[in-house]
Structures are given as C-alpha cells and as structure tokens.
Amino acid sequence: MTSAPPVETRRGQFRIVDLFAGPGGLDLAADVLGIPSIGIEWDDDAVATRIAAGLPTVHGDVRLFGPDHPDFEECNVLAGGPPCQTFSIAGSGSGRKALEDVTKFIQRMHAWYEREKAGRKGETWEDIQRELEKLDDERTGLVLQPLRWVFEAMLRPRHGGDEPRPFDVIVLEQVPSAIEVWHQYEKVLKAVGYHAVARVFHTEQYGVPQTRRRAVLVARRTEIPEHFLPPTHQQYRKGVAPADTLFGGRESWVSMETALRHVYARGLVEEAAQRAEPFCVVSNYGSGGDPKARGRRESDKPSATITGKWKRNRIVSRGEPEREMDRLSNEEAGVFQSFPYRYPWRGNDQAQQIGNAVPPRFGVHVLSAALDLGIPGDDVWDRLLLWTVRTPGQATPAEAAAQA
Template sequence: MIIDLFAGPGGWDVAATRLGLEVVGIERDHAACDTRRAAGLPTVEGDVRDYRPADFLDATDLIGSPPCQPYSVGGKGRGRAALDAVLDMADGLAAREPVAQALTGLDDERTGLVLEPLRWALEALDAGHPFKTLMLEQVPTVLPVWEAFARILRAEGYSVATGRLAAEEYGVPQTRIRAILTATLNGEARLPTPTHRRYRKGVAQADGDLNLLPWVSMADAIGWGMTDRPALTIAVGTAAGGADPSCVGGSGARATLYGERDAGRWIECSRLVPAEALPANRGGRPDTIRLSEQDAAILQSLPADHPFHGTKTKRFEQIGNAVPSLLATHVIATAHGIPIPSPRQAPAARAAA
C-alpha cells in the first residue's frame, strides 16, 4: 500500500489506481477530501503532522507533494527566502535532532511542510519498517531540498534520483516543470524516460525526435484553445484572492494566450461560454479566456468527470494544486517497475470525457 501525504484531490492516487496499486491519501482540506471520497479514493482527513508511519503499518511506499505556495515564483517567496533554514533542518532531521523550535521561526507554516516526507521516511527506517520507494514532487525551486534529501537518503541505503521533469514530455497537454525525487531500496532509482517531444518555441509539433510522440496541444486535448503549443500552467485560485481560477496561468500567461489568439493560433470556445457573454476588447473579441472545470481537469490529465467538490474557487484550486496525473503515472510506474500504458492510446483523462 502507498501512503500519499498532502494527497489533494488525487492526482497521484488516480495514477496509482490506474496502475493497479492500492493507495491511501492524507489530506486536511475538507473540500478536497469530499472530492476524493466521491472519486472512491481512500482518504484520511487530517494534518500529516499529526500522523506517523506507525499509524499505517501496511504502507510500503510513500508519496509526497507538500504545498507549493511558499516556494512558487507566483507566491510571496517566503519558502524561497527560508531555503537555507529548511536545508539546515533537513540535516537536523538526518541527525535525529528535534527541529520543532526551528519550524516555529518560519514566517509561513507551510514552508516547513516540505520536510514531512523526510520525517516520515526516517521514522519508518528507525522503526524497522522502511518504505521501499519514495516519490516526491514540488515546484522547480524545491529541487535543492530534494537534492539534500537525496544525500541523506543515500546515507540510509537508498538509491535516489532527482531532477526536473517537463510535463509535456509525458503526454500532459501542459508545459509544467516539476522537481521530482524517487528513491528505492531495491535496485537503482530512475526518473521516467520521456515518451513525447519537449515543447520548444518556434519548433513545429511534427518536428523533432522521430522516436518520440509529438507533444499534445491544448486544442488536441480539449478541442479548443492553443493549436500551436500545450497549455500553460493551470492557475491556482484561492479564497484570499490571486489568479482567476477559471483562467490558465497568471497575468503573463494570459498575455501569451491572447497573443496566440491574435496570431490566429486559437480555436475559440463556443460550446461552454458564448462569446457575447464575455467582456470584449477593442477588437470585439473575448477579452478573457476562461476554462470550464472539465477543461482544466483534462489539461491536468485528470479524468474529465473527476467529481470535484466545494465552491468554484475551491474546485479550481484543487485542480491547480494537483500533480498532472499522466506525469505521476510515469513516475510511479518507473519506480515500481510497472509497464507504462502505451502513450499512443488517447490520454485516459480525455478518454473519460
């Protein structure tokens, strides 16, 4: 059984289930827990800091995607500013020293949550029931933390691989970069091999390595949107404000979308939001590019009918926070030595539409 820390609406867990693996997720957001339960995903509603490996003795593997907001370039940067302190605390955990007092000195309590997977891994080792594999994911700025974890875990007997993975190289219709760590006690840890070409500005979808599939455009995935590139990162709307949760990306990303539209590389949406219902710019065209919940889920390679619960903002927040499920499928399959479903088949998220 896999235990999934910070499980959210189930990006990792949908992938694990597709691969025939049993997974239980810990999540404290009530709306996300409702989503998980409606999707049939085993869920423990609570804070990962209140649990320990001894509470899940059947768990043989660990997944962790701590909150990204403190480390995201779109946030306030408190996690990035505290990176040296976080690395020092990781070394403290490795030495089995208490770090609780140091954690209280962080400006944002979410910053320290990135250490939880290491705490779980070390406690499981010390209890004599180590996790066979570890799979961690975060925004690219967290890679130095994963590299510190790798050094610590290697000293404990793990083989570890870390790196940045581009989501579109695994069939996700989105240009999203994630920092990944995989570790194993059995064999050599590896990051998954790309199945699709990397998106590069100015390079046609049909060009590139003929041994790889073309990247999947936004229009390929949802039938409207950018025809000349994958989608940008899905925005994370929050109850406290932030990016419009029904749009893609932040202000810079929206400018890119408008540029695609004005260059004629955009398929207008007419089936969901009538153009006349949207504010128009001086050219008389929709000034805001909005996605439906279903569209956003597909761009994250989640099932189109994934039963998101909560307010509209909460639902889009869950989608934006989720790990792209196709990327997760490749990471889990590689870590467990499971054959990866053929990428020449339609993406599972789209097939569920």
Template sequence: MAAHFLGFKSIGIEWDRNACETRYAAGLPTIHADVSVMRETRFDEIPKSVDVLAGGPPCQSFSVAGNGAGREALETVKEFMHRLVDGEDEAEIDKDLHARGVDPRTALVLEPLRWLLKAIDAEDRDPYSVIVLEQVPAVLPLWEVYAKLLRGGEGRLKGVKYEAECWELKTEQFGVPQTRTRAVLVARRPGHGAVEPLEATHLPFVLQRGKRNAAQADLFATDSAVAGTKPRWLSMAEALDAASKLKDSPVDVSRLRTGGDINFFVVSNYGSGGDPKNRGKRRSSEPAFTVTGKISRNKVYKSLAEYESGDSDRFTIPESGVLQTFPHNFPWSGNDQAQQVGNAVPPRLGMHVLSRALRSDSPRADELAAATTWLPVPRTTTDELREIGCGDQSRCPPDEHKVTRARRKSAP
C-alpha cells in the same frame, strides 16, 4: 490517481475538505487530516502494509508565482534536514523553525523525511520501500539533499539506505497538453536496480516566435511538427477535441469551433517577463500554460474581434481537468474546484513517475488509454469513504467543516 490507473491501492491524507469531497466521489480512500498531526498522534492508523510514501508538499512559497519565501529559505531548510537526520530533538526543531520565521508551508517540505524517520523508529513496521516526491523546480536543490541523505543512511536513518535520483521533468514531454516543469525525487530500497531516468514520450515545446501581440493574425497559425522519432507535444485543441468525443463527455467545445476546427487563443491570468500587465498568450494549436488554481481566470478568445471587444470565454472545470490529463468525466466536487485542478499532479505524468519507481518501466498503452475515463462510483461508496475520512470531524483540520449558508447549498 496515477496509482489507481497502474493498479496500485493507495490511501490519501488531505487537509482541504473540498479536495476530500472530490476524492470521496471518485472512490479514493482519504483521511481528512493534517499530515503533521497524522504523523505525531495518528501514525498507527496508517496500515502497516503501506510501503510507498508519495507526496507533494505545498508549492506556493516556492513557486515563481508566489512571493519567493520558500526559495529564500532553501538553505535554512537544508540545515533543518541535516538536523533531523542527525537526531536533534524535533520539538526543538519546530521551535527554531517558528523563531526563524520559516513559512509553515515551506516547513512541510521536511514532512516526508519526518514520516520516513517515524517509520524507521517504529518497532512494528518496515521502512518505506519507495519514496516519490514532487514539487516546483525551485525545490530541486532540496530533493538533491534528500537523495544524498537517503543514499548515506546515517544518523537517525539507522543504516537504512536508498537508491535515489531526482530530475526536472517537462510535462509536455509525457503527453500532457500543458507546459509545466516539475522537480521529482524517486528513491527505493536496494535490490531493485538503479533508478533510471524517465523516458520522454514526446518532444519538448519550444516557443520560437519571440514576442508577439495578441492582435497579430499569427495567433491562429499552426506550428509544424519538429522532425524526430518522437511525436510532438499535445496541443490544447487536440486534447479537448479528443475528450469531447468520448461517451457522455461534459466537455463541449462546439463554442470554440470555427468551420469545424477548434480555434482559440488564451490570455494568461499571470504577467510575464516581470511585467504583471504583459499577459502571456497561447494558441489552441499549442500546449496550455501551466494549469494553476487560477485557471478559471484565464481568458479564452475565439477571434481577434472578441479580443478587441473584451468578449472572453473561460475554460470549464472538466476542460481544465482535461488539460491536466484528468479523465473527462472526473467527479470534481465541493467548492474551489479550479484550485483543486491546479493543485494536482497531472495524472499522466504521475503514471510515468510511479511506473518507473514501482515497476522500473513506463506505463503501457492500454493503461494510458484507460486513464481518459473514470468509472462511476456508487453513492454508498462515497458515503462510506466520507464516514471513514470525516466521521469524527473533531479530528479533521480546525474549522474545515464550518461552512457558510451559501456554501452549504452547493455541498455534495
């Protein structure tokens, strides 16, 4: 998405059939495949002109919302990263990963390194010029190891070195109406200058009220902007209101208005402070909670009376997408659309990261403005992309095209 809005062409490799359907509908070239299988047996299908490697390994095992298996395995994964670069046989590494009980999703954090080593070993292509990786903050120690290895160029890297930096970024500081912290790695071959930190465009969101009860009237109070040279963060109400005013927008927030103003509060699906019963609460005048695949379970209340009676609303898929900074009319397709929304990198943040990595600058105002609307894609284009990505379904991930009768009814 970010590459598209910045004018760069890309090709995606995606495991999930539903996400592929959305990408086909959006006109984004995609191969429905396992990234490991693509690297092992189908690497030559990736055009040799591709010189940027970008991705985000699965976050579930590293996320604070998960069981923490990935966080516990950080030291183990660091060890395997060094073993890969030192030249140890990858088949033996895979056996050892399995024997030591490393979650397969956790092990995928090694995959970008394996793709780089594959490109370096290939005789008919150059190493990637730029590498961009994204994950939850718990993975920052692994990105730091990545950066150190890429700067060193030792072992299987065969002298190929990169300028590499990694940071924690807060999405609300880049115009995303949502609090979401991510660890990002940017590495690029020498000759383009040092990788400079990204410049935040907005102030950070700081929750200053402390603990509160949803029945308190201050849920509808409005925080004043913090004095400073940057604008404050963007609120849910501002983002949804702007999206609702765009031409042919599927975002309709009339149900959330009171006297012309958007007023609501959200009760999270997740507990806070270690207590699953202590659901977090956000006002419409604040950024959203981190948008996860469970965003459809968050409860939206227009008034305290609704909260007390249990009469809740939910965000629609287009509204959830807007909170992630997807265009208001993005063609979400397939099933599990809330999961697709939550799994994605917010495109606006992605634009800032890729612009820094590929152009050493920030996205232009006209590029950011254009990213609020998705141009229609002809059905013929969608069908052609599906034929390329899923034409031989035997090469797609196992069982991904086996659908139930109920799912077949809603298939695109």
C-alpha cells in the same frame, strides 16, 4: 539468473500512502495502474473532491500521523507533495532564507535518526518540532514531514509488528524551485541506504497537454537507471514545430485541441458544450515584464501552466476580428491537467484545486518508473481517459480490464 516477476505481480506488491494528497492527481494515477493508495489531506474542499471520486482518504494534518498508524501499516510506498510556496521565490532573500533553514533542519533530522538508531541520547524529534513551530511560515516545516515519515519507518515497528519496515520506494513532487530541497533529501537518503535521484521534468514530454515543470525526487532500495523516466513526447518550444518522430522516436507534444478531441470522440461531452473552432488563451499575466503584453497560447499548442488563477484567463477566437468566447470550464481545465473530463470537482475554490493538482498522466509515468513497471501502454491511457466514479464493490479499472 532469476527473472523479474510479471508487471501485474509487481503491482500487487505495492501500497501507497500519499501525504498532502490534494484532490487526488497521484492517487488517480495509482488507481488506473491498479495500485492501492490512501491519501492524507487536511483541506476540506480537496477532501470533498477526493470523497466524490471514491479515493481512500484520511482527513487530517500529516503532522499528527506516522507510518505506525493502523491505516498505513501495509503501505510500503511513500508519496507526497508537501507545500513549497516559500521556495517559489527562491531568488529573493526570503526564499534563500527558507532554503537555508530547511537544509539545517534536514541535517539535524539526519543526526537525530543516527542517534536513535545507535541508541544514543541527544536532540529528539520533539525538540526539532518545537523549533519548526517557531518559523515564520509553517509551510517551511511541512516540507520536512516526508523525511520524518521515512526515518520513523526505519526506526519503529509498524502497528502489530516486531521490526521496523522502511518504505521500499519514495516519490515526492513539487514546483521546480523545490529541487534544491530534493537535492538535500537526496544526499541524506543515500546516506541511510537508498538510491535516489532528483530532477526537474517537463510534463508535456509525457503527454500532458500543458507546459508545466515539476521537481521530482524518487528513492528506492534498488538501483535507479541513469536515464530514469525517459521522455515519451517532445518538448514544446515557442515558434518551433514538432520534429518528425522518425528523428528521435518521440511523439509530438499534445495540444489543447487534440486533448479535447480525444474527449469528444469518446462521447464524454454533449455536442452543445464542445468547442467547434480554434481558440486562443489570453493570460491574465503580462509577458516580459509588460502588464499590457498578455501571454497568448493558441489551441493547437499545449496549454500554458494551469495555475490556481486560470479562471482569469480569457478565451478568444483566432479569426478576424477577434471575439470573446466562453472561458474554460472546470472540466476543460482538468483535461489540460490530464484529469478525466468527468472528474467530480467539489467544494470551494475548485480552480485552485485544479491548478495545484499533480497531473495524473505525469503521475502514471512517475509511479511506473519508480515502481519499475515499464512504460505505460494504451490500455492505461484508455482507463484514465474513460475513468468514472465507481460504486461500492465495483472493480477498479485495472481489475475490470484483467477480467475482460
């Protein structure tokens, strides 16, 4: 039996195109893994951050591009996090209606693909697109763009080629309520020859110092293990101390204090800017339906979910009497999202960029599992922690490590 090629060889086989790429969480994950990626992003501010970080970027609308564009002709991995705000209210009437609309469009797109493949006439993508443009919220239609890319890659030759080149791997990530959409994707992708799995994951179970749930879809040409993306850390439960790692083999979740200490220990923060005492984050949102009962999370726990409104949260001391402390900086909030402390946030509404981003550490785990690279080692996490913007021609972190 032929053994699998070494991990370094497999890394070199992949090129990622990242749709709705945002400020670069998934592309940064690819970077520390040594995998080339290029992102498409329309938001000026997120693009400014990406450019400052040196991430390859196409500034534009995903709907105006496809896999046959010259910039993406070598890409064999499709990734992305299409806007899914319309499904964040899935329990409401509008949320259910959005899901029903998307399900019908997914079925129509599958039928369009099968007709095109068989050379039969019928409803075209242009017909479907015109109907999508009539929806009340255009974001409902944007969630279908990755599926369009998948089908176009299966139907049409890439730039300069003679035969269609389907994507080898597909990775999509969004808020937990998007899982129903991913399940619809899952059915269709299996019908056209992919192995696929869609699940909701807890990011603190992968070393992110934050409790955040994400819906992930992975599809690929090869089989996917039943226990795909096994957790490396324990799940955080309020009032429950982490178990001894001897019982289950998983590390404890990572607290805010621990995440900041790792940064301080590497000399990345001037002493005057370091938090020298325990603190508590007091949420801007009420708890249990009571606007006066603000959620609280002590610094020896993982951060609560970093949303786009995190700047509204207060930081107070844990001593008596309680006193106000400096609120989180962009750099600190980025660390709780598992970004490097010195990640170059740019443009306006940086808080929203940080809150919307894919946590890079979680992205590393997802890409490693999807591309069958194995569980990331300490060298990968060191590259992420110590990541800095590269000058033109400078080796990537993975290249530099290989040369050392």
